[in-house]
Amino acid sequence: MFEKLLSEFTIKSMTLPNRFVVPAMVTRLSGEDGFVNQDIVDRYVRFAQGEIGLIVVEAMAVHNAKSGPLLRICGEEYKPGLTDLAKRVHDNGPSKVVPQIIHFLKIARSGWRQKIEDLTHDDIRLIIQQYGEAAARARECGFDGVEMHMAHAYTMSSFLSKRNRRPDEFGGKSLENRLRVPLEVVQQVRKHVGDDFAVGIRFLGEECIKGGYTTEESALIALRMAEAGVDYISLSAGGKFEDAIHRDGEVLYPYTGYSGDRCMPPADYPDAYNLHMADAARRMIRSQGLETPVIATGKISTPELGESVLQEGKADLIGMARALLADPDIPKKIREGRADTIMKCIYWNVCKALDETFHKVVCGLWPKGHIQAPLSDDTVAPEWPSTESLKVLARTNQIRLNWEKATDNEEVAGYEIWRSEDGGKNFSHLYSVQVTMYTDNLTMSGRQYAYYIKAYDLAGNKSTPSNIVKADVPLRIDLLAQPTGAVQA
Ligand SMILES: Cc1cc2nc3c(=O)[nH]c(=O)nc-3n(C[C@H](O)[C@H](O)[C@H](O)COP(=O)(O)O)c2cc1C
Structure with a gap:
């Protein structure tokens, strides 16, 4: 490969x-x-x-x-x-x-x-x-x-x-x-x-x-x-x-x-x-x-x-x-x-x-306080505390996700957010965060999105996907309205 x-x-x-x-x-x-x-x-x-x-x-x-x-x-x-x-x-x-x-x-x-x-x-x-x-x-x-x-x-x-x-x-x-x-x-x-x-x-x-x-x-x-x-x-x-x-x-x-x-x-x-x-x-x-x-x-x-x-x-x-x-x-x-x-x-x-700003250059994805990339040969992946760890809330212009903290034998380093735009058939990696919430602003009204989260540890071992949540972003009729008058170029 x-x-x-x-x-x-x-x-x-x-x-x-x-x-x-x-x-x-x-x-x-x-x-x-x-x-x-x-x-x-x-x-x-x-x-x-x-x-x-x-x-x-x-x-x-x-x-x-x-x-x-x-x-x-x-x-x-x-x-x-x-x-x-x-x-x-x-x-x-x-x-x-x-x-x-x-x-x-x-x-x-x-x-x-x-x-x-x-x-x-x-x-x-x-x-x-x-x-x-x-x-x-x-x-x-x-x-x-x-x-x-x-x-x-x-x-x-x-x-x-x-x-x-x-x-x-x-x-x-x-x-x-x-x-x-x-x-x-x-x-x-x-x-x-x-x-x-x-x-x-x-x-x-x-x-x-x-x-x-x-x-x-x-x-x-x-x-x-x-x-x-x-x-x-x-x-x-x-x-x-x-x-x-x-x-x-x-x-x-x-x-x-x-x-x-x-x-x-x-x-x-x-x-x-x-x-x-x-x-x-x-x-x-x-x-x-x-x-x-x-x-x-x-x-x-x-x-x-x-x-x-x-x-x-x-x-x-x-x-x-x-x-x-x-x-x-x-x-x-x-x-x-x-x-x-x-x-x-x-x-x-x-x-x-x-x-x-002349500060020490680190990566925002490394655990806080680290000035070098974490080094670990651990092979045990993080786990979710329950089968319903991920929750979702859809608003007109955005989708809010929050989830429970995952656990790990070493340390959970962060969470990957995976998103599907086709009703849950294909997911791709959207973002990673170190907190337990995320707001997706890149959504279109009238469409459905699905998400799951993977927790990862210092060695990069990933948990199984969390539960999948789906969200329908309400349709905004005003965005679909036809222009009423001539527009001057
Ligand atoms: C923090 C930082 C410092 C950089 N310092 C240099 C440098 O000293 N010399 C250089 O040619 N490019 C420097 N670059 C540019 C990178 O070498 C690279 O061309 C750029 O980040 C795009 O590649 P990437 O998309 O794989 O990050 C720097 C980039 C970053 C993010």
Whole structure:
């Protein structure tokens, strides 16, 4: 069933045990000093225990600029901690691990931000050099490769952007000009790490802002990067400053606007919303006879969906950020035939909100107080106290559910809500909560809905379904009324 997803994949000198990638996710677990600490090590060891093929460690700065809590790789003093991190990941599972290295420009609480148009040629030379030196450190620390961050609102992405307004050879309308600095970074990184070390790149498949580039250009960027010898291409989307919403007294967070939603698609976006970007890049690269692998990311919510993406040849590797944060054990669970114990991400974006406010990034589905995903090998599922645990109340615009607490030998971690829209024949997972009530607002008047709940524990063992309840949402005649007069266009 998960034949491709569980198959090995070799990128340069690293052979991944499967096709799962956890793309970089800032954790805010480090201090502003940027050193690796125990919480950071625990976060990545937890991913390794789940047997994730490739772990990309959160963005770490190549330079010593002020920021909130963020890892750094900009000096020799950071190497002992990073070396320990790489070793601990290797010691705890078959995963390969690469750090994502980033350069960003200054931002202020007033909303002001430094732009690439403000950089002198000397500044640019320095940044290119800093990328190279950071990559060399990544190799010296024992990582399996390095990933250059050229996505979202940061320096390299701003060079690639169609909104790059530099009047010189590093900007303007020409894509060749906009590619110049990022390509020099690729060359510099390669020069510092040698030919046998995996060098990946992450950039945007679409900027998702007015006047930004789309797949028409990102496929060409992918081709040029493949020609330049990068070993993998990881695509993201959006996450720009240009449409970010400025909150008084706060620094701009580039994921607050529409492009932010496209970057971390929330619950009400369709699955695999950004998949066409990876597909376009991969087709372009293959059409020119190159084999550079492409990682697709963006609400690929289940391993079943990941497998179908691989089977259809739309990507080579499957990036799952929030889904693997919620349950790092997805690869291990499917390898062991325990897919039914996966804790499903509900894309509620608690993690994103914590990142925005510089709080430790955790998953809202983990038990309260946990800063890492629960780890348990228990096999006993929770149980319902009675056969009538679930109750329902239908109102005109919504359906309210409440249920009794389930019991477990360890701890009940939450409840999955399953819904049917066809009178109880087919049910699908609607949401998960940690409380014992839920209000379904996504209902249409005049229709019948059926529900059951499954309780799950720390290991993801699920109870049998509760009793099934059905609810008829009263028909609202006013919504069906015909217009009485002509409507002016
Ligand atoms: C809390 C959080 C932090 C993130 N930090 C980074 C980062 O450091 N670098 C990066 O390239 N993307 C970052 N991302 C974006 C993710 O890598 C990923 O592209 C995005 O969440 C969409 O994938 P998903 O739908 O599988 O979650 C972050 C996402 C989240 C939720």
